[in-house]
Amino acid sequence: MPGTTSPFTDIARSRRSPRRFLPTALSSSDIRGVLEDAQTAPSNSNTQPWTVHVVSGAARDALAKDLLRAEEEGRTSSDFTDGYGEEGVYVERSRALGASVYRARGVERSDQGGRRAAVRENLEFYGAPHAAFLFMPALGDGVRTAGDIGMYAQNFLLSLAARGLAGIPQTILGVYADTVREFLDVPAELKLLFGISFGMADPAAPVNTLRTERVPLQRSVVLHDTPGVLDRP
Numbered sequence: 001m002p003g004t005t006s007p008f009t010d011i012a013r014s015r016r017s018p019r020r021f022l023p024t025a026l027s028s029s030d031i032r033g034v035l036e037d038a039q040t041a042p043s044n045s046n047t048q049p050w051t052v053h054v055v056s057g058a059a060r061d062a063l064a065k066d067l068l069r070a071e072e073e074g075r076t077s078s079d080f081t082d083g084y085g086e087e088g089v090y091v092e093r094s095r096a097l098g099a100s101v102y103r104a105r106g107v108e109r110s111d112q113g114g115r116r117a118a119v120r121e122n123l124e125f126y127g128a129p130h131a132a133f134l135f136m137p138a139l140g141d142g143v144r145t146a147g148d149i150g151m152y153a154q155n156f157l158l159s160l161a162a163r164g165l166a167g168i169p170q171t172i173l174g175v176y177a178d179t180v181r182e183f184l185d186v187p188a189e190l191k192l193l194f195g196i197s198f199g200m201a202d203p204a205a206p207v208n209t210l211r212t213e214r215v216p217l218q219r220s221v222v223l224h225d226t227p228g229v230l231d232r233p
């Protein structure tokens with residue numbers, strides 16, 4: 001009914017990215033359900049351009065090891081460029097997020113060892129028992145396809161949240177694309193946009209107390225002949 005909240009609102013607003021997971025593996029029916037929900041995502045011309053690899057158990061452990069070795073040896077191989085520019089609102093928000101994560105972890109940003117440890121925790125899937133890798137074909141400049149992968153990923157994350165589970169998308173897993181492709185035997189034509197580590201969030205981990213904020217609607221939305229919507233702050 002218009003104007004009422006819904007279970008969806010609760011799920012969307014309570015979803016968070018944990019950075020420490022319990023090691024408990026999810027049931028095959030939960031994983032299947034999440035994959036089925038994600039598969040319903042809309043895409044340009046219904047192209048459904050996602051190819052998704054999920055690792056668990058021994059495969060998960062072995063891939064984490066390979067990623068850590070690639071990090072030690074400086075073997076980065078991102079399929080896409082990074083960065084938010086030198087200055088401006090996006091780099092400011094990114095820095096604010098970084099500072100909040102380090103604060104929640106109890107690490108000084110200037111602490112090089114602590115920063116490296118944070119990178120390595122990323123590559124160990126933050127302790128999650130499962131990780132999904134989202135690959136896409138290289139079509140045109142890739143932007144439309146990447147948008148489709150984003151649709152898929154948000155379905156995936158909200159499906160986890162609806163089940164009391166959680167996941168964190170991780171661009172950093174795509175920074176080691178060649179390592180991941182080699183391990184999973186994925187052809188070079190498929191580009192790795194990002195991974196999602198998932199499982200059950202560790203409720204006792206200090207880093208999971210982090211709550212990110214959003215800018216007010218007024219900073220993101222411009223309304224035309226749509227009165228009343230932004231009247232309250």
Ligand SMILES: Cc1cc2nc3c(=O)[nH]c(=O)nc-3n(C[C@H](O)[C@H](O)[C@H](O)COP(=O)(O)O)c2cc1C
Pocket residue numbers: 015016017018019097122168169170171172173194212
């Ligand atoms: C595409 C994408 C890539 C991300 N990559 C990383 C990552 O590599 N490492 C990480 O710790 N968090 C990563 N995040 C998590 C974001 O920092 C997080 O979504 C954001 O700060 C908002 O917090 P929330 O998800 O808890 O609402 C990524 C998020 C997205 C959507």
